[in-house]
Amino acid sequence: MQEFTTEVVETDLLILGGGMAACGAAVEAAHWAKKNGLKVTLVDKAAMDRSGAVAMGLSAINQYVGLKDGENTIENYVDYVRNDLMGITREDLVANIARHVDSSVHLFEKWGLPIWKDKDGGYVHEGRWQLMINGESYKVIVAEAAKNAIGADNIYERVFITEPLMDGDRCVGATGFSVRENKFYVFKAKATICAMGGAVGVFKPRSSGEGAGRAWYPPFNSGASAYFTIKAGAEMTCQEVRFIPVRFKDAYGPVGAWFLLFKSQATNALGENYMQTRRPELENWQPYGAVKPVPANLRNYLMMLDVMEGKGPIYMQTAEAIQKIAQSETDPKKAKKKLKELESEAWEDFLDMTISQAILWAATNIQPEESPSEIAAAEPYFIGSHSGASGAWVCGPEDIAPSEYFWGYENMTTVPGLFAAGDASGASSHKFSSGSHAEGRIAGKSAVRFLVKENLDNITYDDAVIEEIKSKILKPLGLFAETQDKSTQSDVNPNYILPKMFMMRMQKLMDEYAGGVTAQFTTSKPNLERALELLDLLREDSDKLGAKDLHELMRCWENVHRSYQAEAHVRAMLFREETRWPGYYFRSDKPGMDNENWKVFVNGKLNRGTAEWDFKKVPIVRVFGKERELEPVS
Numbered sequence: 001m002q003e004f005t006t007e008v009v010e011t012d013l014l015i016l017g018g019g020m021a022a023c024g025a026a027v028e029a030a031h032w033a034k035k036n037g038l039k040v041t042l043v044d045k046a047a048m049d050r051s052g053a054v055a056m057g058l059s060a061i062n063q064y065v066g067l068k069d070g071e072n073t074i075e076n077y078v079d080y081v082r083n084d085l086m087g088i089t090r091e092d093l094v095a096n097i098a099r100h101v102d103s104s105v106h107l108f109e110k111w112g113l114p115i116w117k118d119k120d121g122g123y124v125h126e127g128r129w130q131l132m133i134n135g136e137s138y139k140v141i142v143a144e145a146a147k148n149a150i151g152a153d154n155i156y157e158r159v160f161i162t163e164p165l166m167d168g169d170r171c172v173g174a175t176g177f178s179v180r181e182n183k184f185y186v187f188k189a190k191a192t193i194c195a196m197g198g199a200v201g202v203f204k205p206r207s208s209g210e211g212a213g214r215a216w217y218p219p220f221n222s223g224a225s226a227y228f229t230i231k232a233g234a235e236m237t238c239q240e241v242r243f244i245p246v247r248f249k250d251a252y253g254p255v256g257a258w259f260l261l262f263k264s265q266a267t268n269a270l271g272e273n274y275m276q277t278r279r280p281e282l283e284n285w286q287p288y289g290a291v292k293p294v295p296a297n298l299r300n301y302l303m304m305l306d307v308m309e310g311k312g313p314i315y316m317q318t319a320e321a322i323q324k325i326a327q328s329e330t331d332p333k334k335a336k337k338k339l340k341e342l343e344s345e346a347w348e349d350f351l352d353m354t355i356s357q358a359i360l361w362a363a364t365n366i367q368p369e370e371s372p373s374e375i376a377a378a379e380p381y382f383i384g385s386h387s388g389a390s391g392a393w394v395c396g397p398e399d400i401a402p403s404e405y406f407w408g409y410e411n412m413t414t415v416p417g418l419f420a421a422g423d424a425s426g427a428s429s430h431k432f433s434s435g436s437h438a439e440g441r442i443a444g445k446s447a448v449r450f451l452v453k454e455n456l457d458n459i460t461y462d463d464a465v466i467e468e469i470k471s472k473i474l475k476p477l478g479l480f481a482e483t484q485d486k487s488t489q490s491d492v493n494p495n496y497i498l499p500k501m502f503m504m505r506m507q508k509l510m511d512e513y514a515g516g517v518t519a520q521f522t523t524s525k526p527n528l529e530r531a532l533e534l535l536d537l538l539r540e541d542s543d544k545l546g547a548k549d550l551h552e553l554m555r556c557w558e559n560v561h562r563s564y565q566a567e568a569h570v571r572a573m574l575f576r577e578e579t580r581w582p583g584y585y586f587r588s589d590k591p592g593m594d595n596e597n598w599k600v601f602v603n604g605k606l607n608r609g610t611a612e613w614d615f616k617k618v619p620i621v622r623v624f625g626k627e628r629e630l631e632p633v634s
């Protein structure tokens with residue numbers, strides 16, 4: 001095996017990830033760090049300009065509350081999030097983001113992001129909370145501001161973070177390796193913000209073989225946030241809450257503009273609108289079945305019932321929607337012009353953020369103004385910033401959080417010195433791109449406050465432990481180099497397992513036993529227990545991962561990270577003995593929602609000493625709406 005050098009970087013604040021939350025953290029932390037003479041360092045596995053979920057751009061900013069113009073209140077947003085998550089949400093965290101998110105959007109505009117304006121100069125809304133943007137360069141604009149704030153010398157791109165560095169129970173930095181040169185990195189830090197996104201590829205994707213790698217969620221994010229926080233010993237929350245987006249089939253194009261802006265309908269193959277024909281089913285999921293908008297998982301569920309009855313494929317009636325809007329113009333010339341406008345908006349919606357969907361439309365002769373397009377439920381993803389909720393359990397804001405949810409520094413996990421934001425922090429869904437940026441800013445400022453207020457001069461690092469981590473991380477390269485000649489073909493060898501095989505094994509077991517696409521998103525206690533047995537065997541084999549180069553070494557660690565997200569998910573679904581989010585997953589042995597026993601958070605923690613998981617119920621404290629009220633735990 002080739003030699004690897006070690007570079008040690010010492011800093012005050014370490015930001016892991018270069019996505020929306022990390023960029024927010026960088027901008028805010030740099031400001032406060034400068035005032036206090038502190039150093040801020042950021043590490044991204046990719047290049048910040050185009051990394052993370054916003055890499056390709058977006059066509060809408062999904063969280064804008066409009067506080068300045070009195071469009072909505074913070075409480076309105078909290079109500080929306082609570083209802084969409086079937087009652088399971090940290091209202092203090094959601095409110096904290098909601099009160100800061102507009103200022104992130106105003107910063108984006110100041111930095112050059114074109115936001116659509118109406119004739120009176122107001123923002124054009126896609127829906128109540130969403131703003132239309134020309135967002136092809138959204139990420140480039142946000143990254144530029146972050147880079148300017150902390151300076152190029154403090155940014156490490158194409159460095160893959162693997163393990164946390166610990167001093168007792170404190171997080172004191174991270175380790176990683178370059179994906180371009182033989183270099184191992186040790187980042188020593190007094191505070192660390194984890195913002196490495198969610199996880200894709202834990203479950204078998206719909207597109208395998210012919211379209212492997214195609215997914216709704218970006219391939220860059222592979223469970224690093226979950227792994228990092230779990231391994232640091234942080235309490236995790238909502239690990240059972242996965243997100244199943246219904247999107248245009250096979251290229252995962254967004255449906256938001258169609259449903260919200262064009263007011264399009266989705267129907268089964270018989271032309272029936274499942275949101276109407278299946279409406280009585282919503283009675284079984286009250287009070288959430290009665291709210292508007294109907295929670296995302298319930299909308300999914302009504303569609304899935306049609307699919308399970310053989311009434312698919314499901315279609316977005318694009319032609320009908322476009323024609324209806326165009327025909328609202330009585331003058332035929334104007335109607336024709338309007339039709340052209342709508343047609344280009346439809347294509348632009350994809351070209352802004354999911355180019356492959358436009359390519360698929362072109363390849364399959366789809367003209368949205370003439371024919372409908374198939375939509376389908378995707379495989380499960382972990383994205384705490386969208387309609388999922390999985391992530392670390394973090395401290396709330398002092399002025400809103402109930403005492404149960406407050407331990408000193410906003411967005412600090414239960415591990416001293418470790419903060420989380422964006423997809424990495426849990427129970428605060430629907431922050432999206434803008435809210436993740438705002439939450440990053442909150443975490444950045446809070447981490448600097450931690451650095452200033454706490455006495456952090458007594459941190460110790462154990463060189464032997466660092467060497468041990470280094471050899472563990474690089475082991476797959478050595479194993480491959482030493483044993484590749486022991487078979488005639490390097491991809492089939494009894495001495496090692498390649499990351500691709502490892503990933504497919506994990507995806508298959510999660511798909512079949514933990515409620516993936518093949519199992520119609522359905523699972524049960526015996527299935528989940530079987531998944532755990534198989535995950536255990538997979539974990540054993542992770543010690544035998546082999547990598548032929550740096551790229552494959554990254555793939556090895558991506559899949560180890562995913563396997564921890566997989567286990568946390570399976571254990572949390574097993575612990576929660578009810579079905580709360582049909583349409584995301586269904587427990588066939590516990591088919592109903594049980595508010596009396598399960599209207600609680602499910603929190604779990606990996607014991608760093610014993611490597612055993614502990615799960616518990618945590619009460620939901622209502623902050624808004626009704627009087628402050630503790631939801632009972634039994």
Ligand SMILES: Cc1cc2nc3c(=O)[nH]c(=O)nc-3n(C[C@H](O)[C@H](O)[C@H](O)COP(=O)(O)OP(=O)(O)OC[C@H]3O[C@@H](n4cnc5c(N)ncnc54)[C@H](O)[C@@H]3O)c2cc1C
Binds near residue numbers: 017022160162424432
């Ligand atoms: C398909 C899709 C469509 C969306 N559409 C919209 C929309 O229309 N409007 C909207 O407002 N929001 C939308 N969102 C949500 C929005 O993109 C996310 O909420 C937001 O990007 C989350 O921010 P984050 O910083 O947590 O993660 P990300 O922005 O995804 O950033 C994660 C970062 O971590 C880095 N990273 C990952 N692993 C490692 C590692 N091991 N080491 C170092 N770095 C690592 C990545 O390279 C990346 O820089 C969409 C999301 C998806 C997936």
